[in-house]
Amino acid sequence: xxxxxxxxxxxxxxxxxxxxxxxxxxxxxxxxxxxxxxxxxxxxxxxxxxxxxxxxxxxxxxxxxxxxxxxxxxxxxxxxxxxxxxxxxxxxxxxxxxxxxxxxxxxxxxxxxxxxxxxxxxxxxxxxxxxxxxxxxxxxxxxxxxxxxxxxxxxxxxxxxxxxxxxxxxxxxxxxxxxxxxxxxxxxxxxxxxxxxxxxx
Amino acid sequence: xxxxxxxxxxxxxxxxxxxxxxxxxxxxxxxxxxxxxxxxxxxxxxxxxxxxxxxxxxxxxxxxxxxxxxxxxxxxxxxxxxxxxxxxxxxxxxxxxxxxxxxxxxxxxxxxxxxxxxxxxxxxxxxxxxxxxxxxxxxxxxxxxxxxxxxxxxxxxxxxxxxxxxxxxxxxxxxxxxxxxxxxxxxxxxxxxxxxxxxxxxxxxxxxxxxxxxxxxxxxxxxxxxxxxxxxxxxxxxxxxxxxxxxxxxxxxxxxxxxxxxxxxxxxxxxxxxxxxxxxxxxxxxxxxxxxxxxxxxxxxxxxxxxxxxxxxxxxxxxxxxxxxxxxxxxxxxxxxxxxxxxxxxxxxxxxxxxxxxxxxxxxxxxxxxxxxxxxxxxxxxxxxxxxxxxxxxxxxxxxxxxxxxxxxxxxxxxxxxxxxxxxxxxxxxxxxxxxxxxxxxxxxxxxxxxxxxxxxxxxxxxxxxxxxxxxxxxxxxxxxxxxxxxxxxxxxxxxxxxxxxxxxxxxxxxxxxxxxxxxxxxxxxxxxxxxxxxxxxxxxxxxxxxxxxxxxxxxxxxxxxxxxxx
Numbered sequence: 001x002x003x004x005x006x007x008x009x010x011x012x013x014x015x016x017x018x019x020x021x022x023x024x025x026x027x028x029x030x031x032x033x034x035x036x037x038x039x040x041x042x043x044x045x046x047x048x049x050x051x052x053x054x055x056x057x058x059x060x061x062x063x064x065x066x067x068x069x070x071x072x073x074x075x076x077x078x079x080x081x082x083x084x085x086x087x088x089x090x091x092x093x094x095x096x097x098x099x100x101x102x103x104x105x106x107x108x109x110x111x112x113x114x115x116x117x118x119x120x121x122x123x124x125x126x127x128x129x130x131x132x133x134x135x136x137x138x139x140x141x142x143x144x145x146x147x148x149x150x151x152x153x154x155x156x157x158x159x160x161x162x163x164x165x166x167x168x169x170x171x172x173x174x175x176x177x178x179x180x181x182x183x184x185x186x187x188x189x190x191x192x193x194x195x196x197x198x199x200x201x
Numbered sequence: 202x203x204x205x206x207x208x209x210x211x212x213x214x215x216x217x218x219x220x221x222x223x224x225x226x227x228x229x230x231x232x233x234x235x236x237x238x239x240x241x242x243x244x245x246x247x248x249x250x251x252x253x254x255x256x257x258x259x260x261x262x263x264x265x266x267x268x269x270x271x272x273x274x275x276x277x278x279x280x281x282x283x284x285x286x287x288x289x290x291x292x293x294x295x296x297x298x299x300x301x302x303x304x305x306x307x308x309x310x311x312x313x314x315x316x317x318x319x320x321x322x323x324x325x326x327x328x329x330x331x332x333x334x335x336x337x338x339x340x341x342x343x344x345x346x347x348x349x350x351x352x353x354x355x356x357x358x359x360x361x362x363x364x365x366x367x368x369x370x371x372x373x374x375x376x377x378x379x380x381x382x383x384x385x386x387x388x389x390x391x392x393x394x395x396x397x398x399x400x401x402x403x404x405x406x407x408x409x410x411x412x413x414x415x416x417x418x419x420x421x422x423x424x425x426x427x428x429x430x431x432x433x434x435x436x437x438x439x440x441x442x443x444x445x446x447x448x449x450x451x452x453x454x455x456x457x458x459x460x461x462x463x464x465x466x467x468x469x470x471x472x473x474x475x476x477x478x479x480x481x482x483x484x485x486x487x488x489x490x491x492x493x494x495x496x497x498x499x500x501x502x503x504x505x506x507x508x509x510x511x512x513x514x515x516x517x518x519x520x521x522x523x524x525x526x527x528x529x530x531x532x533x534x535x536x537x538x539x540x541x542x543x544x545x546x547x548x549x550x551x552x553x554x555x556x557x558x559x560x561x562x563x564x565x566x567x568x569x570x571x572x573x574x575x576x577x578x579x580x581x582x583x584x585x586x587x588x589x590x591x592x593x594x595x596x597x598x599x600x601x602x603x604x605x606x607x608x609x610x611x612x613x614x615x616x617x618x619x620x621x622x623x624x625x626x627x628x629x630x631x632x633x634x635x636x637x638x639x640x641x642x643x644x645x646x647x648x649x650x651x652x653x654x655x656x657x658x659x660x661x662x663x664x665x666x667x668x669x670x671x672x673x674x675x676x677x678x679x680x681x682x683x684x685x686x687x688x689x690x691x692x693x694x695x696x697x698x699x700x701x702x703x704x705x706x707x708x709x710x711x712x713x714x715x716x717x718x719x720x721x722x723x724x725x726x727x728x729x730x731x732x733x734x735x736x737x738x739x740x741x742x743x744x745x746x747x748x749x750x751x752x753x754x755x756x757x758x759x760x761x762x763x764x765x766x767x768x
Contacts, residue, residue, distance in 0.1 A: 003255075004266065007372045008273035010254035012344075015379055016281060020340030023384065024426040027391045031401035031425060034392065041400045041407055041421040041449065050409045053419055055398050055448040058411040065412065069529070091419040092406060093327050094443035096526040096554035098677030100655035101511040102758055104767040106525065106557075114517045128514065132525040135446030135536075135553045141529040143521075180208060182454020183532035192412055 044189070052189055057140040059089040060192065063157035066142070066150050068188045069129055070113065072097035073137035089138060097133045117149070124149050141185035144173045158199065168194055202508045206534035210500055213458070213538065214493070217465045221489065224466060225473025231381045232354045232374065232474070234258075243380050250376055261367035264709025267355055268702060270371040271348055275315045278341050282311040285337040286329065295330035296405040297420075302328060309686035314338055316697035317345035317579055319431070319438030319549055319672040320689060322681040326420035326441050331403060338438060339427045346434025346467075347378040349581030352701055353471055356585045359708030360609050361478040363716040368708050382467070383433060390463065391429040398452030399425040424449055432463040435579045437549030437672040445539070445552040446528055457535055457552060464548045468577035471584045479609040483727040488587060491735045492576045496545055499565045499576070504537040506562035512762045523562070526554030537562065540673075544569040547579030549672025556650070556659065556675035560762060563675070564755035567662055570669040571747045572739060573628055573700075579670060582697075585704040592621040592707070594731075594738040598724050607723055610716040617710060620703035627699040629746045631668040631692045636661045636750065638688070645684050650677025653768030654761065658754035663689065668696035 031039040042054040052058050057068045073095055075087035087093075099106035113131040127146040147169045155162040172191045176182050230237050251258050262270065285292070286307040290300050302310070306322055313320040314337070323329060329338075351374035358368045395401050400421040407419040424440045428450055431438060441447040451457050469489060476485025508522045522533040531539070536553035543550050544566035555563055569576060575587040591608060596618045599606025606613040639645040639660040649656035659675040666673055667689045674680065680689065725731065761768075 004270045004273055007254040007256050008270065008277055011250060011256065011372055011376065012274055012277040012281075014250055014253060015344060015376070016336065016340045019343040019379065019384070019430075020336035023387070024335040024339055024423045027388070027395075027426040028401050028403055028423055031392065031395040035395045038395050038398050039401045040404065041402070041419060042398050042452075043407060043409070043419075050407060052409045052411055052417060053407070053449075055452050056417075056419055057448075058409075058413075058417055059415065060413060062413060089417065091417055093324060094420075094441050094447045095324075096443065096446070096557060096676065098554055098556035098650050098675070099525065100556060100651040100658075100675075100677075100758075101513070101523070101559045102653055102655055102762050102767050103651055107513045107516075107767050110513060110517055110519070114519070126517075126519060128510075128519040128521040128524045129529050131519065132523075132527075134528050135526045135551070136441075136443035136448060136528065138443070138448055139528050139530075140448055143529055176205070177454050180205065180212070181458050182530055182535065185529045189412070196412065 044193070046193070054187065054190065055140055056091050057089055057138050058189060060188065063153055065192045065195070066147060066154060066188050069139050069142060070131065070133045071137040072133040091138055094136045094138055096135045096137060121149055121152055140187050140189060142188055144169070144184050144186055147173070147186040147191065154195070158195065168198075202504055203534070206504065206508075209534055210504070210538055213461060214497070216462055217469050218489070220462070220466055221469040221473045224470035225477060225485070228382060228470055229474050229477045231377050234373075234377070237381060239381055239385060247376060247380055251372070254372070256370070256372045258370065258373045261370050263366055264355070264368050264705045264712070267368055267371045268705045271352065271701070272698075274344070274348065274371070274375070278315045278344060279311045282314055282337040282341060283307050285333050286310060289330045289333050292330070292332050294332035294335070294403060296403075297330070299328060299330045305683050305686040306681055309690045312690040312693050313672070314341040314436075314438065315345055316670050316693045317349055317434070317436060317547065317582065318667060318670040318693045318697070319436045320667050320674070320680075320693065321438055321442070321672065322686060322689070324442035325439055326422070331422055334427055334440060335423060339430060342427065342430040342434050342436040342438070343379055343383055344375065346430070346436060346580050347375045347383060349579055350378045350382070350467065350471070351375050351581065352705065353581035353584040354474070356588060356704055356708040357475050357478045359711035360611060361480070362712045363714065365712045368712050383430065386433055387426070387429040390433065391425040393459065394425040394428055394456060397456040398449075399428060399456070400449055401425040421449070428460075432460045432548065432550060433467065435464055435468065435546045435548040437543065439550060445550045446554065451552055454530055454535065457531055457539070460550070461539055461542050464542050464546045464550070465577045467580045468546055468583045471581065475584060481609070481727070484609055487727045487731055488591070490732045492587065494732065494736050495572075495576045495739070496541065499541045499545065499569060500538060503541050503558075503562045503565045504534060506559045507533050507537045509559070511559055512765060513767065523557070523559050526557030528553065540566050541569065543673055544671055545574065545576035545578070547574040547582055547670050547672075549666065551673050554676055555662070555673055556677045560755040560759035563658065564751060566673065567658070567665055567751065567755065568743070568747075570665045570671050571629075571632070572743045573625065574669050574671065575739065582670065582700070586700065589621040589624050589704065590739050590742075591735055592617050593625070593742070594735040595724070595726070597738060598734060602724070604722060607717060608726060610718065611711050611714050612717065617707050620706050624700045624703040625742065628668050628696060631695050632661070632664040633747070633750060635664040635688050635692055639664065642684065644682060648679040648682060648685065650679070651768070653766075654754055654758040655768065658758065661750055661754050664692050667692040670697050
């Protein structure tokens, strides 16, 4: 058995160096050469400043923007570092609500949000993704129904005809891959950037 | 449930089955030490590794030596991770300035990664440096996976050899698995993931100013290289806290589909390796069929339950299924499918929060793990777990007809059956025993995030997941406290090694036996009767051990929900 001790040390260190350093560093080099934009995090710049990532959702509260899904991400409480406070779309601490199917807290939160949305647009059914938090708290997308639901509010806030906003939503709707994989969706940040571009003209 | 949803599930199953044969052919060549198309590049590296570490690749090991070598390898792996986590503040590649990780959390995490569990009591982006992610966690993702595969191959050799004292050489199996199987696939796979949008950088976290003028710190890092092996090696430990739900860790529907395929690819191919090595590929297909029956049944239940939604959602006229904790780009079907796959295998990556699943939708992941993750299972671990159940099933069949049971030409006798039962019984001891402690110990009770039966499910899930070396969680539970860090580590340790050692004892005992040619009285182990028998034995043993615990958790929660209760 003693002859097994040398490989347990030397082979472990050698394989660790290969898989833990050589492999990730080589991948970093190749990825940055082949796919520099993705490797950096698919960042979006506007006037030379980073406004976010195409893949990471951000919080929108103003009426003139389409809103993403509720987010359950947290951040350390600035007053007491042992506690956490709600910090929607905190992209340095991803996570979901973890509220279960019989949670009273979830039932109350859903009711409150549904009532708010019904008041905003009484004519349409409330889409489920607009009141549920995502798994990461950073979901960049909403369903096409959730985008259409918000059209009247956005159009009113921007003094734009509803049809024009609706059309913009349709042109930003991505379908399933090959008509099969995934779900139809609208990237909220991309849609809002498009709205701002129209406004700038 | 929709037609498009079921088409995605069928396409997934078809590709997994189609990949099993070519990958099984390639892996058989690798573990038989034959030349492969990668040999011109990799053979010099392989020979160099043996030379510096003093390994004689021609010298085979007795099962006990093989097991001791594996254990020594893990002691070293444990020390590397523990040391790196404690010292990360002093080491390079730490742009976010992470401080030393606490002793109990480092201990839990080190055990978690050497046992291929990857239970996360730490939050990736908020706790550990890039160096720990690469040198500590990525390396152990490779090596714990390679170890599992090596052990499965050693057990297969036990079945396929006759009258021999040895089962292979651990160092050679681990090295060849890492170099010829895991690394080449990961290189291509990681680049594919970057192309899909996954970051791969050593740069700082990005400071963005949102359209509404708020500050957003965006965590990035060398994600793709780690995610590739995390899925392929059924490790599951996420780069980010939200794991594969995080858009950087799973950017598109395509990246999600390929990640699901990579969880099952090696485990499914190992059934083919088994068939090839024992000289009849149909033996492998029969085992894959047992796994397939249990898998599809689980997918159907979870998909139905999630698409159906909850009473709370129905009361508010919200249709479209239970989207709490799920991402829009995956929707109900890809989230349900992923949850069943990740717990059938011992992966534990999640693309949706299992804690927010419906009671029945979340019960299937629990059952998958409590059965010992034998439905494809962890790379290697799934096959040797399943072969333990096969031993029991063959024994039961032998009792029914009054003959000494045989499997692939080997007589299954008292020693093999005792070892198989030991491995199968030690798992419930851990997850039921610690759950019983967890629901009465006040500090542990205070860690539950949900009240009512769901809180019980959270604790049961935590210990089940760790015992089964899965690593997924009902994430609301605050796991990072001394109690859970220590009890969890013990569950992961026992769940891994008390399954491995009996399995290796069986390998050694079988390798020494003669092979008997099949006769008219031999129970055929390639047909539907055998598949049905094994499925039955699995469900009976499983049902008797954990059904009472499920009744206290998900089942009573489902009934309470239908009665309109919230907690």
